[in-house]
Amino acid sequence: MAYYSDLCVQSEHLLADPYQTDYSQQYLIPNQEAEYEVRSTVLVDGGDRFGVASVVFDKYEELIWMGNQGGHVTSYYGPAMQKYTSFQVHESEEVRDILTVENGIFALTKTSLRHQIRRGIPKHTHKSKSMSDMQCLYQVSSHKLLMGGHQDKLIDLDLNKMVENIIKIPEEGSAVLRSGGGSLVACGSANGMVSLRDIRCPGKAEHSFRAHSACLSDLDMQGDTLISCGFTQSGGVAVAEPYLLVWDVRGAGRRRAPSVWSLPLGWPPLLLHFVPAVSGRAVALGGDGNVALLHVNESHNVDHSVFQVDTHSAHCSAMDVSSTSQALVFGDQAGHLHLFSAQHNHEPRFNNFSRGTEFADPDPGLPFVSLNDTGFKYSSVPLPPLASGSKWLNEMPEAFYKRVYRKPKTIDPEVLKSMKMQGPIGYAPNPKNTRRNQIPYVNDTLEDLQAVRHNDFVPNIQPIPKCYLKMDFRLYKHGVDDLEINKTGLPGLEATLPNSYCNSMLQVLYYIPQLKTTLLAHTCAKEFCLSCELGFLFRTLDASGGSPCQASNFLRAFRTVPEAAALGLILDRGDQKADLVTLIQSWNRFILHQIHYEILETRKKEKELAFLTQNSSPPKPSRISSRINRQVVNGQYVEDYQYTELEFLGPSEYEEFREPLEDSWKSNNNDEEHNHVRSESIDVSNNHNNTDREDSEISQLFAIVRQQLNRCLKCNKEEERMSVALACALQYGGGERGFADLLRAALAARRSTPAWCERCARFTPTTQRARPHRLPPILAINCGGTTAQEKAYWSKSVTKDATEALKRGLTGKPCRYGLHCARPGCRFKHPDRGLSQSASPDSCTLPHRLHVRLQADGDVLIDDKTDPPPVDKRAVWSDSYALTAVIACVEDGPRHLVAYVSRRKQWFLFNDLSIMPVSAEEVVQFSWWWKSPCVLFYTSVGAAPPS
Template sequence: MDLSSSSLHYETAPEEMLIYDEDTNFTLADESFVSVDEHFTGEYINAEFHERSTILVDGGENFGVSSVAFDTHEELLWMGNQGGHVTSYYGPDLQKYTSFQVHMTDEIRCLHPIDGGILALSPNSLRYQMRRGLPIYTYSSVNMEEMQCLIPMKHSPDSFLLSGHNPRIIELNLSEGREVQMIDVGEGGCAIMRQQTRYLCCGEPTGRVELRDPLTLKVEHSLETHSASLSDFDVHGNLLVTCGFSNRQGALSCDPLLLVFDLRMLRALTPINLLLDPLLLRFMPSYSSRLAVASPTGQLQFVETVVSEPDMSLYQVNWPSAGCVVSSLDVCSSSQAVVVGGSGGSLHLMSSTHSPLYNAFSRPTEFADPIENYEPISLDDTMAVLASIPLPLTDGPLLSDWPKQFVARGYRRTPPIDPEILRTMKMQGTVGYAPNPNTRRRNQVSETYIKRQEGRGGTPNATGGDDQQGFVAIPKRYRKPELKYNKTGGPLGEGENDVENCSKTGLSGLEATLPNSYCNAMLQVLYFTENLRNVMLAHQCPAEFCVCCELGFLFHMLGSGVPCHSGNLLRALRSAKEASALRLILSDTSAQDANLLLLIQSWNRFILHQMHSELLEAKRKEIKMPTFVYRDTDFPSIELQNQRKKKAKAEVSEEIIEDNTKGETDVSRLFGSKQTHVFTCLKCNNKSSKDATLLVHNLVYPHTKGQISSLSLGENNEISFCQILQSSVGGSQITPAWCEPCYKFQPTLQERRVKTLPQILSINCGNNNEADKKFWKDQMDAIVLKVVQGSGDVKTTGNTRQCRYGLSCTRVGCRFKHPQQMTETGISVPSHLYQSHSWVPLSLVASLSENGQMTVKPKPANSEILKGDIIYDIYAVVCYVNDEKKNIVAIINVSSVNDTPLWYIFNDYSITPVGGSEAVWFSMDWKVPCVLYWRQSTSLICNNEMGITEYQSLVGPPPPISPEVLLNVPKCATIIPLSPSEIPKQGDLVAIDAEFVTLNQEESELRSDGKLATVKPSHMSVARISCVRGQGPLEGTAFIDDYISTQEQVFDYLTKFSGIKPGDLDATCSSKNLTTLKSTYLKLRYLIDNGVIFVGHGLNNDFRVINVVVPPNQIIDTVQLFYLPHQRMVSLRFLAWHFIGIKIQSETHDSIEDARAALRLYKKYLELESQGILHSSLEEMYSIGKSLHWKVPGVDTD
């Protein structure tokens, strides 16, 4: 046979396969390597498998095949030979994929494909190689001697077991590249390892198979198989099958049978007789009981373990030369292919189908990119495109370059800078930086936008619409204030000025960093509802999450005149099921898409009904006690932990009293409008009625001709606001309703007959659709047009200048001409008329007739008030500001009844004085009314209802907090409760410290100047509060050490800084002194109200998170005491080490330890100050701190 041609071919099927090209470095040592049919002419016996491909492997002329393995992830077959070379072949045609040298001399003992590559084991090393041929690393150690096999561990995918003719099994962590442990297996070693669900099966050369625990690797059972030596074994399910040699007359003899063991019963089953001498065997994975068995001479037999008679399916491998023996065997995971490697360097692939698949779901194999060939171009072809063949870049001139005199460089025009950027820009030297207005997408420049403007004439649209690059003419006092925060939540940058302005007004603003802070505007309205404020301040009840109590605490802070936040109130609202059902609790993602205009009106209705229901519940269950006392056992979330439920019931007696006022509360007396609803069926004239008390009224606007015709129209089809309010509160309408006599739904006339009018009239304006907004706009235009037509000195169109902002002008009091204000007669309406002539009156008069009909009209000027008339003055307006960031503001008259009006815009922490006319001026484009609050100014009521003046006299000052909150404290190991003689008095010292957990993650942004700014600080929740005596015989002893129970999900316990661990705040499993935030809050409020002076470190941040306001003269902060101007703030740990020689916070933080350290530091401060060496001591401290990098020796690590 001639092998000198360009390629070697032989047939195993009707097709031919290319084995080696002429550029191959290998040569055939023996020309007897020929096609199959030249050596084997006999028939296969019951042939199910046929020899699909046969090749001579790389280096096959010198080295035999030592190991083969099918890839379990891709359609690859791996081969390792006795010369340390590894080659992979793709598909059933055995197309060479990769080939690389692993070891220079040692053979490849085992191949194991994994997800990231291939593991090749040689006697003394392990190579981890990528499938593409790149080595990842090679591992070798002194413990690796005569390695034979490797197998992954099931419980740890990164760990592999390596064994061989070595007394130890090595556990190797592949990702870390280190030996985890070594297991002693005896002198014989372990030559074969197989995995089973219950055992790790280890085969010894002496013929014994040890069953080890997969986790501990300890021997649990041993199986004696062959008397002389173990050749091979495999495991599948509960069966273990072996083949090997026996001693017969002093010589080794191959056992012509397979031994079968049941691993469940740990006993031998009936052996399987074979027609050949078995050397290697493998279970076929797709079959539960089928085996492929190979003999040394190359015979293959497929047998069943459950069939008594052996299967006669035999096959003889066609060796390329005489004397070849089988050296390796493997079966693919799909059982469609079997590969046999021989000592002569040949590889034989047998398959049951013509196109076998190695795996059921193989991933695509990555091949090298094909080299692109270009069609040659003839020099004579004048139509050829030379650019079809890319050329390398060159720095020299090209033949196609135009002469310089015909070329002019054109530069792209710089787009104009957004006016919002110019407005907010700050300069640092020659560099300006501004916050991103988010009007463009990231990494995109709108070049087409500039071209479009040029096509329109080269100038931006003068109307100020959307084409004006983000310009929105909304006054700053209405825009969402942007406040940058430091790590402790304090204001930075422009926010400091707004907070200072807030303090100058003597009014308290509310911060909006917490979730659901959209209700800040309504909270300000409720606070300036004087009678409601007094009711909330006087309310005290034992409920853990009481909205009325939290409103009282918040109103107490708002009375201090400093900015604060409503964190504890929002916490109580999150616990209210009604608020969640009404979807008033927003997440961070839903807050961006929330309809604030409807949301704030729903919140107004909810808060009034919530206050009414809680006051009614407290009224029905009054506790007979001299003064109200908070006990930890009063709260259900703490009862389980303290196990004091029976004792609490014995100490507190409750009495259910009769409701003599039919469910009335202070809230219903203030806001409630008693009505009788009469229902008349239009078919049978059946009448029914029911009484109701409404706390909130919704404005209903007429849109149909029938609704409009029922109202009296004024000039220019004007419908007054008083008519809309009158029909909304006490009107009638026809709606389908159930009629009992008719026994079906019938058109029903529903009439609302008003019996009493409220002291405070709460109105929801609606305006949630374009029809309502258009109606409101039409009425405003009609009011102003009537004023213009009735005035003779209004200038015509030709005498008024055009407004520069055109249709988008929203400036209050603009006196220039606007296109939307042109009438049919050509009269221009100045904008200031919209402010001075509002559709909503500042005052109105309401009266009731005997039949329950309500009449509303504007308050007449210079006229007497009739008996029975009720004058309402508007004192609060909540508006929705429709800008990019969406905002809710409140315009409130903060003065008392009948005093000179003082109007302010409350925009979170920003408070700005305005005129009263601006409160009832609305643009409806960006300033939309949501909620209106009216209050009675003068009341001459003919019935026996109480007027607002008389009601004020009944509401006294809020009761003080009882000292019992400090005395009735359960004993625990960390505190000694106060005795009555130890109750702190004004001027007494109390050291305090608090620990916190976070409920969400902090949001920061990198500014253009390279500094990191905190946009939204993390939402922190108090977890532990500790108070320590500051004087007396028990000075330094804690009397409060409360862990605050929380039902909210904690994002980070900050254990390293707080000492709080998961489970410490859970009432079901905590071992700490767990209590409620409300109980601890009252203890602190008592200390604050009694004038106690608090000593601590970083108290401003502590009190801010606790959500309590402490006067500055009652705070002694060691951060400020030990501080030099223009220097850094020093930590409590460093101060305690430097000045008093103690090391705190070595492992974790403890609030009692920190409070004691702060108290001792304050005493040290007084000592240094009295000696006159304070300043020099601080300078020395800063010098030492800088040299130590502010790290405490022995505590902080580098």
């Protein structure tokens, strides 16, 4: 079928209403004498989306090739139309013509020509600037193709060299190329002109004539006979002609017009094709599926063999006739292929001498055997082939047969960590790493042998002391179920509620006298105020008399804070995968900032309320930090504090709240220098400004004031500003460094990072340096320990000391007698003295005291020696800090947090409800595999409460 960009529309749309009744039939009754009947119908690949664009019979094999409007080609084998191959030749353009050759097929699209073998493997794709709107293919010889289309040129393509020869034609393109077997080839254009050209020299037309006045639909040749169908002009409208024209082109080259006669049909024909096996027989196909077998040499009225293609109201778009004339194939726009064959011929042949089609080798099947067949011989099943040099097991020599028991798998390290020794017997909970009744074994592979050899030199791990294990105690009406867990008289906190991981931090905050006094004196009208809830919890602990308490009110208010949920501080009840080390350090930053802003807001509201009672006019709105959004709900203020992840979770040292605290420190410095005392009767606006510049008791206790210097490395522009942080994080780096060096790097941090430069007007490398301006009475330090580099710091000295201990003959194996061991100088581990014995090779310590000096040049010096350093005249400020509280993480199956608190020169271990005194050496000793520090609190010696 010819495709026209402007004139190609269906016949029923070309007919106007006056002609509809004359040329269309309501229903065509099939003729019982029809020579062909339908054999099979299939839905082609992609038929649900695209219609059939072209279809041809293979000239060499029993195949049918189909191309659709989506650029996909599919082949079908035999009369049953079994799908053979399916592949894509273009991503979007329709397949307009297909030509079968000996070594494959050529598929023509609008702008490309694809050559593929019949198995679907592409060989070559030809594209050129001359191929703009291609339409048809014609094989001149075994190595030449002639291509035409809706363009003013024909392309003669050499298949061996893939070289084009352009032939200019005056007609409006060549939509159809057909030959009758001689030297002439008929070229039909879209405007209805037909030119006859010699194949040997196609550059000049032998004869040209107008076949149809409007446009040409299709043509075909057989010998010297040419048939055509198309459209004619009638009143300015293209009308489909209900007949086909028969042309005798003999003698057309001698300047004589070919003779012509017409064969009328009951419908307008759309596609034509001669029947190769019978001379003068042709097939005419209408767009509605009407098919007629014509005798074109009989000009008088002859009965035609008529039948109908059931296209389900779809438009027929393609047709072809096999070389044996035994089969016809039709394609429609609904994506179906219809195969017709002669009556009583159920196995039609497409070619007289078709070669065999290549199929994939079938998989060797196994014999089918019933489950009830007890007499089946399994030896009859053929064994699969072996690689060269391999043998079956029954062919191996007897020297390879040896009975060896499988080695059991090594004990899980989780079991060794949680093991409790009772005499020579150890008990540990099941880590549930394997299924029930499943016994794991070790395969003797090279990796397993190397792993076992490597583990032989690792010292065994001692069991964790009982007082550090996670204890499941619950409050009852008459107290807890074990009265031996707390004999100190200090109140404990139950850990059965959600988010009880912060119990350790609550105990530490409770035993900071300055913070406790501030929170007990805090009152406000806010519904969920963490400062009020902390004050209520502290009152409950004071009145408990040493009995256990619950932080239920505080945790309920804590869950309502949206900032805590945004920072990931709120856990579900069954969340066992949370990183408690990171979580408690983020919680430390959050709670200090939260109560600081709550105290500031309460103070501002009290002054606004006092002003409203003294003045009738409302005060001017006070400046509030951009982090605070105030709303009035049910007559109360509802604050929404906006924190960022960088401020609380990031490892950077520049997580500051700048706006309130910078102004407050500047205001305090000016007050101290000028000894200025505020008055209650000053101006309202000044009163509000001073209120904004005030700092809270929290910032006075924990705020670290630093002067930050930023210098651009491109233009050397320097900028200075004051920054304030309530907690600092240790800065880990390469090399062997002590704790004093880590803290010094945290206070006076230096780093290089891209930042915006106003002078350069772009992001440039910038060096940032922080100089401590003032240190608080209490240093809150987050130890990190979340990355591999930070964990390596705590395990580096451990590995070195463990190797030296092994060289001295010490061992990490637990003593079989446990607490009942009476042997003096026993070199095995004991649960009661594993932390204090001097031979422990797996611990590192923290300093109890720190001496800090601020130099005049902004540098900071930290000494962790016991004796205070000599007085340095260059120091502008110096002070000594003592360790007063520690939060540690215990790796006990489910990880949990414990707290060390110094109270009246005695250290206590708080493990939820379990409270017991410990030695000062045990507090500062940490082991990389079971106990690591999280948060440290160093208090100034001058600010510490009297003992």
